[in-house]
Amino acid sequence: MKIDRLELRLLKLPLVHFFETSFGRIYDKHFVLIRVEGDGAAGWGECVAEQDPYYSSETNETVWHIVTEFIAPRVLGTSFSHPREIYAALKPIRGHNMAKAAIEMAAWDLYARVCRQPLSTALGGSRGRIASGVSVGIQDSLDQLGDKIERELAAGYRRIKVKIKPGWDIDAVEMIRSRFGPIPLMVDANAAYTAADALHLAQLDRFDLMMIEQPLEYDDVMDHVQLQKEIATPICLDESIHTGDIARDAIAAKACRIINIKPGRVGGFSQAIAIHDFCESQGIPVWCGGMLESGVGRAHNVALASLPNFTLPGDLSPSARYWERDIVVPEWTMAADGMVDVPLHAPGIGVEVDVGRIDDLTVRREVLSL
Numbered sequence: 001m002k003i004d005r006l007e008l009r010l011l012k013l014p015l016v017h018f019f020e021t022s023f024g025r026i027y028d029k030h031f032v033l034i035r036v037e038g039d040g041a042a043g044w045g046e047c048v049a050e051q052d053p054y055y056s057s058e059t060n061e062t063v064w065h066i067v068t069e070f071i072a073p074r075v076l077g078t079s080f081s082h083p084r085e086i087y088a089a090l091k092p093i094r095g096h097n098m099a100k101a102a103i104e105m106a107a108w109d110l111y112a113r114v115c116r117q118p119l120s121t122a123l124g125g126s127r128g129r130i131a132s133g134v135s136v137g138i139q140d141s142l143d144q145l146g147d148k149i150e151r152e153l154a155a156g157y158r159r160i161k162v163k164i165k166p167g168w169d170i171d172a173v174e175m176i177r178s179r180f181g182p183i184p185l186m187v188d189a190n191a192a193y194t195a196a197d198a199l200h201l202a203q204l205d206r207f208d209l210m211m212i213e214q215p216l217e218y219d220d221v222m223d224h225v226q227l228q229k230e231i232a233t234p235i236c237l238d239e240s241i242h243t244g245d246i247a248r249d250a251i252a253a254k255a256c257r258i259i260n261i262k263p264g265r266v267g268g269f270s271q272a273i274a275i276h277d278f279c280e281s282q283g284i285p286v287w288c289g290g291m292l293e294s295g296v297g298r299a300h301n302v303a304l305a306s307l308p309n310f311t312l313p314g315d316l317s318p319s320a321r322y323w324e325r326d327i328v329v330p331e332w333t334m335a336a337d338g339m340v341d342v343p344l345h346a347p348g349i350g351v352e353v354d355v356g357r358i359d360d361l362t363v364r365r366e367v368l369s370l
């Protein structure tokens with residue numbers, strides 16, 4: 001395959017409801033959408049970098065810079081026999097996994113379309129439906145949190161994840177357990193605690209949570225090793241797992257018992273599949289995380305989550321939970337039993353980008369070609 005044209009757009013898409021994590025509240029999603037063209041077809045990718053360097057050090061601005069100055073020259077006009085070669089070709093560029101992933105995943109879509117295969121098939125997927133979990137942000141009150149969870153359970157979600165931070169943790173989980181009983185429940189701290197909080201976090205053990213996601217620093221592995229010895233709740237790492245090598249080290253050191261794979265965080269599908277395969281060989285279950293993606297990034301996540309070791313529900317909600325109107329047709333929906341269908345009857349990502357819609361949302365655009 002050979003990419004001969006690359007288009008970047010910065011889009012601003014308003015959220016239906018604000019989303020609050022331990023690093024703040026957002027009302028709109030600003031993200032970079034990528035279109036690659038080559039071999040007579042086109043592929044789409046969505047970058048998971050955000051406006052601010054809070055979840056990760058990358059931002060939409062750094063992505064623009066790295067894609068236009070460093071990634072595009074290495075990809076445009078280069079012959080690859082398979083998109084899995086792209087990550088290795090970008091090795092001279094250190095870090096910037098989200099920028100790399102956006103291009104790599106667009107290339108996988110292009111490749112799958114050229115081969116007339118669903119993306120899920122190209123990735124090695126084996127599942128036709130994905131169990132969906134919901135990520136519930138920090139609310140203004142516990143009552144509001146309880147009401148929100150009640151609605152999400154009624155919608156059919158297979159598990160509830162709540163965001164926690166110091167001051168919004170034990171009481172929130174206690175309220176949920178007393179109001180809803182033994183539902184599949186987990187928490188995500190987005191690195192809001194330190195090693196000194198072990199005793200505090202051990203108070204979560206009595207609630208039988210599926211896991212606690214990323215309690216400590218975004219770049220830490222070793223403090224998580226110690227914490228996992230001090231708490232019974234399984235630790236799941238998200239932010240800490242930037243590469244296949246770190247996943248291997250974290251598992252060997254017993255820093256976590258579960259891994260959240262976000263292809264955008266680890267540099268794309270080749271690394272996501274490598275982490276998936278290694279975790280499978282070690283008996284570590286994985287699930288597909290979300291970054292409030294539009295319908296394009298969601299398509300990539302759904303395809304990835306069809307691989308066999310994605311045995312836990314992913315953060316894969318339907319379009320309507322995030323957007324008044326998504327940028328793809330058809331929009332993503334979830335069945336009443338909390339399952340999302342993997343598109344298996346169309347090549348590539350399986351949904352079409354609504355170009356009129358993205359034109360309306362585009363705040364910046366650049367085209368690079370040979």
Ligand code: OSB
Pocket residue numbers: 055134135188190238289290291292293315316317
């Ligand atoms: O930590 O998983 C996270 C959203 C933005 C940044 C980080 C995270 C999240 C979510 C959203 O939890 C999950 C979703 O996309 O539904």
Ligand code: MG
Pocket residue numbers: 188190213214238239260289
């Ligand atoms: Mg997380």
